[in-house]
Amino acid sequence: MSLQALKLAFKKELASQFENVELNSLLAMLFEHVTGWNQLNQMLHKEEPLDKAQMDTLQNALKQLKEGRPIQYIIGKAWFLSNEYTVNEHVLIPRPETEELVDWIIEYAQIIEKPLQILDIGAGSGCIPIALQLALPHCTIAGLDISEEALVIAKQNATHLNATVSWLQEDILNTTYLPNQYDIIVSNPPYIPYKENINMQVQVKQFEPNLALFVANEDPLIFYRTIARLGKQYLSQNGQLFFEMHYDQGKALLALFDEMGYHAELRQDLFGKDRMLRASLKK
Ligand SMILES: C[S@@+](CC[C@H](N)C(=O)[O-])C[C@H]1O[C@@H](n2cnc3c(N)ncnc32)[C@H](O)[C@@H]1O
Incomplete structure (x- = not known):
């Protein structure tokens, strides 16, 4: 699955839990953490498929987000x-x-x-x-x-x-x-x-x-x-x-x-x- 398709699927899954702006920002943080690409690079690489390890990490993070765990604890960092x-x-x-x-x-x-x-x-x-x-x-x-x-x-x-x-x-x-x-x-x-x-x-x-x-x-x-x-x-x-x-x-x-x-x-x-x-x- 491509980065963009996965991001869209996550947005759908989490739409009822977060406001749009907050959701965009937390998904950008999560995908940067997993792929190493900043927001600009995520745009540039949006059609690229993610590997199995990345998909597993992201699915696990999605589960935790649904349970209410803050993104900062999931990725282990905050600014x-x-x-x-x-x-x-x-x-x-x-x-x-x-x-x-x-x-x-x-x-x-x-x-x-x-x-x-x-x-x-x-x-x-x-x-x-x-x-x-x-x-x-x-x-x-x-x-x-x-x-x-x-x-x-x-x-x-x-x-x-x-x-x-x-x-x-x-x-x-x-x-x-x-x-x-x-x-x-x-x-x-x-x-x-x-x-x-x-x-x-x-x-x-x-x-x-x-x-x-x-x-x-x-x-x-x-x-x-x-x-x-x-x-x-x-x-x-x-x-x-x-x-x-x-x-x-x-x-x-x-x-x-x-x-x-x-x-x-x-x-x-x-x-x-x-x-x-x-x-x-x-x-
Ligand atoms: C609201 S947090 C602030 C953390 C950090 N300074 C910040 O602004 O993000 C309050 C901190 O006080 C610490 N704390 C709670 N009771 C305390 C106590 N009796 N003596 C010293 N520190 C205490 C907690 O462990 C916690 O880290």
């Missing part, structure tokens, strides 16, 4: 700020709003100019500290996560992308010690209350790590409060906290940071939703 990262079920798939958070930090760090000490809490695939290190090579960056399996992937990504990051395995909710003073502490912590999982896509709730996504219903801001508390001890003078957040937690987070002695501001993502927060201690 973040133009770089390719290895991902598996132990790490969250990096999201576009997190790219916006990293852009904000880079903007801030470039104005400051001096070498900064930066810590990312909840590093997952390592996308935040690695992207920061690549953009700010004069800064010293560390990534922390509770999950040993996630840190394996983060270290692998750092090596592959030639980024110098130090890694810490810690439960941030149960630590009172950090090894440094930091100019920036950043976190995209778990922030979805468990009760919201009924409204979530199967792809996310069934396949992405619960540890990365969910917090207890009774205290959904626990990571922010804990990091704000640590910030009082471990932020250097003029140090800044940067966070990703749930779009409807803005008001509650501004109140929390104010109460804890911080000035805080929200930032909106490309869709105009409150998705990021920056805070610094009141003088």
Whole structure:
């Protein structure tokens, strides 16, 4: 069967599950992964037959897509700020709003100019500290996560992308010690209350790590409060906290940071939703 015929057959099979634009993009990713041809080359080679091994891999991927497994886990990679990262079920798939958070930090760090000490809490695939290190090579960056399996992937990504990051395995909710003073502490912590999982896509709730996504219903801001508390001890003078957040937690987070002695501001993502927060201690 030719590449084009197979792609069309897959489109038919998956049409009820995905919007057209998303489907085109995930099939392009899948076929590139299997054939090694980018989108342009897939067009040029559209009449070429695929071999048995390629057909088997694609049929297996189709089955997984139908079951709801995200394409990034099927092909084992995801993109973040133009770089390719290895991902598996132990790490969250990096999201576009997190790219916006990293852009904000880079903007801030470039104005400051001096070498900064930066810590990312909840590093997952390592996308935040690695992207920061690549953009700010004069800064010293560390990534922390509770999950040993996630840190394996983060270290692998750092090596592959030639980024110098130090890694810490810690439960941030149960630590009172950090090894440094930091100019920036950043976190995209778990922030979805468990009760919201009924409204979530199967792809996310069934396949992405619960540890990365969910917090207890009774205290959904626990990571922010804990990091704000640590910030009082471990932020250097003029140090800044940067966070990703749930779009409807803005008001509650501004109140929390104010109460804890911080000035805080929200930032909106490309869709105009409150998705990021920056805070610094009141003088
Ligand atoms: C929302 S994910 C963010 C992953 C990555 N930074 C990103 O933006 O794609 C949250 C991360 O926090 C980690 N985590 C969850 N509980 C933690 C804890 N108590 N201490 C440290 N890290 C924790 C999870 O393992 C997960 O990697």
